[in-house]
Amino acid sequence: MAPTPTHNRSSLPSQKTTPQVSSQTLSQPRLHPALAVRITTVLVISSPSAAEECLTKNDVVFANRPQLLAGKYLGYNYTSLVFAPYGDHWRNLRRVASIEILSSHRLREFEPIRVDEVRLMLRKLYRASSEKPTVVQVKPMLVDLTLNAVMRMISGKRYCYSKDDVLTDEEKEKAHRFQEIVSEIFKVMGATNYGDFIPILRWLGVSKLEKRLMSLQAKRDMFMVELIEELKQNMKGCSHDPKQKRNLIQMLLWMQKSEPQCYTDEMIRSMMLVILAGGTDTSISTMEWAMSLLLNNPRVLKKAHAEIQKYVGHDRHVQESDLSNLHYLGCIIKETMRMYPAGPVLPHESMDNCSVGGYHVPKGTMLLVNVWGIQNDPNIWGDPKTFRPERFEGLEGYRDGFKLMPFGFGRRSCPGEGMSMRLVGLGLGSLIQCFDWDRTTTSDVDMSEGKEGISMPKAINLVAICRPRPTMLNLLTHL
Numbered sequence: 001m002a003p004t005p006t007h008n009r010s011s012l013p014s015q016k017t018t019p020q021v022s023s024q025t026l027s028q029p030r031l032h033p034a035l036a037v038r039i040t041t042v043l044v045i046s047s048p049s050a051a052e053e054c055l056t057k058n059d060v061v062f063a064n065r066p067q068l069l070a071g072k073y074l075g076y077n078y079t080s081l082v083f084a085p086y087g088d089h090w091r092n093l094r095r096v097a098s099i100e101i102l103s104s105h106r107l108r109e110f111e112p113i114r115v116d117e118v119r120l121m122l123r124k125l126y127r128a129s130s131e132k133p134t135v136v137q138v139k140p141m142l143v144d145l146t147l148n149a150v151m152r153m154i155s156g157k158r159y160c161y162s163k164d165d166v167l168t169d170e171e172k173e174k175a176h177r178f179q180e181i182v183s184e185i186f187k188v189m190g191a192t193n194y195g196d197f198i199p200i201l202r203w204l205g206v207s208k209l210e211k212r213l214m215s216l217q218a219k220r221d222m223f224m225v226e227l228i229e230e231l232k233q234n235m236k237g238c239s240h241d242p243k244q245k246r247n248l249i250q251m252l253l254w255m256q257k258s259e260p261q262c263y264t265d266e267m268i269r270s271m272m273l274v275i276l277a278g279g280t281d282t283s284i285s286t287m288e289w290a291m292s293l294l295l296n297n298p299r300v301l302k303k304a305h306a307e308i309q310k311y312v313g314h315d316r317h318v319q320e321s322d323l324s325n326l327h328y329l330g331c332i333i334k335e336t337m338r339m340y341p342a343g344p345v346l347p348h349e350s351m352d353n354c355s356v357g358g359y360h361v362p363k364g365t366m367l368l369v370n371v372w373g374i375q376n377d378p379n380i381w382g383d384p385k386t387f388r389p390e391r392f393e394g395l396e397g398y399r400d401g402f403k404l405m406p407f408g409f410g411r412r413s414c415p416g417e418g419m420s421m422r423l424v425g426l427g428l429g430s431l432i433q434c435f436d437w438d439r440t441t442t443s444d445v446d447m448s449e450g451k452e453g454i455s456m457p458k459a460i461n462l463v464a465i466c467r468p469r470p471t472m473l474n475l476l477t478h479l
């Protein structure tokens with residue numbers, strides 16, 4: 001998912017203000033143009049119709065991204081898909097990502113990896129809670145699930161282990177390095193850099209954040225170069241059997257042989273970065289918010305479990321193919337993403353003069369689509385602060401007239417929607433099917449939002465009591 005300039009949505013204009021498109025353009029900037037250029041051209045979009053216009057208008061050309069400092073260091077050296085400006089290079093990356101990596105065909109090929117990682121998570125949980133109900137830290141478990149599933153898909157390797165795993169020193173060192181890099185990526189991608197808005201600050205020298213980004217970039221590049229090199233070595237002497245299942249790097253390396261100009265090492269690193277940066281934190285935080293909401297709403301949790309009992313039962317585990325029958329579970333995920341979207345503010349930039357919601361938008365204006373605002377607007381949603389998955393029952397259209405846009409829309413919309421819906425659905429469905437969940441205290445789980453990170457994380461990580469469901473013991477003991 002894309003970086004957002006800030007999570008502090010409360011600093012954005014309120015939904016109740018009219019007009020719904022709120023321009024922060026100063027009519028007569030008296031500042032030096034270099035200072036004025038950014039702060040005078042930010043447009044916050046807070047209505048579904050203006051969001052639709054902003055995200056879909058082709059003739060006036062949207063879809064560039066503000067040149068955030070994080071983008072410069074995290075993506076521009078490869079011009080990774082997330083950060084690439086709209087153009088031929090971006091189109092090529094997006095095509096490769098959509099067809100070679102995130103198409104339904106590829107997602108089906110990688111299903112066994114997701115299933116395996118979900119089972120490993122269930123086994124770990126079962127071992128911890130089989131004797132007596134246990135208090136578990138939910139987020140680290142979801143981090144391991146998601147990072148391992150994604151890294152196995154990318155490289156065939158796992159990098160998050162439990163304390164029972166026996167590892168070589170080299171494996172330990174690599175796992176440590178990987179986890180450090182990933183957690184730093186999540187933190188800096190969400191950090192606000194004032195130089196993005198007030199350009200003169202950029203000339204005052206390298207900031208603390210910039211130094212942090214440079215060091216991260218060096219570590220990350222070294223890690224990815226080593227990994228690609230290792231896989232290249234493993235492939236030496238192997239014949240290419242297209243039927244054989246391969247990980248993403250191997251697939252791209254095979255393509256490199258026939259089209260070296262297109263599938264360069266740099267583009268392979270860019271793809272890895274896209275999936276790691278866009279596809280992990282977003283799914284993790286969505287699952288953590290969903291579990292927190294379920295613990296605060298036992299009625300919903302009970303109803304979700306009853307649905308799983310009806311369509312899956314307790315003689316087998318939930319599978320991805322069950323998700324199309326588990327409508328209520330789907331509604332829970334939608335309602336979670338409505339209340340806590342992983343991309344609360346979508347930053348875009350006009351590539352030409354155009355108009356949105358009746359406003360003249362000059363070329364180079366930063367357009368912030370306030371997805372959180374729209375999805376929690378009491379004028380658009382009845383009782384928006386209440387977690388009520390039923391509001392989506394029988395509603396086919398996902399976006400429902402641009403009222404719900406957790407994956408964005410249009411040319412820059414999220415290409416990983418299919419993958420995340422599978423992982424989040426399978427992960428949540430399995431946790432609900434196999435375990436009973438409770439809060440650790442009588443008060444509600446704290447639902448405040450944290451400040452650091454790209455995907456609107458929880459301020460306080462979820463801790464919950466878990467015990468295996470007696471009906472599932474037969475399956476759990478055989479994991």
Ligand code: HEM
Nearest residue numbers: 001002082278279282283342343346407408412414416420
């Ligand atoms: C719950 C999970 C996820 C959510 C809520 C989410 C949300 C988003 C949002 C809101 C955007 C920006 C759209 C815009 O600016 O208009 C985005 C972009 C993107 N996402 Fe996701 N995402 C998720 C998972 C994933 C996954 C699993 C992947 C890849 C494996 C992924 C890859 C990307 C990429 C590459 C972009 C940039 C697309 C472009 O600029 O053309 N995302 N995502």
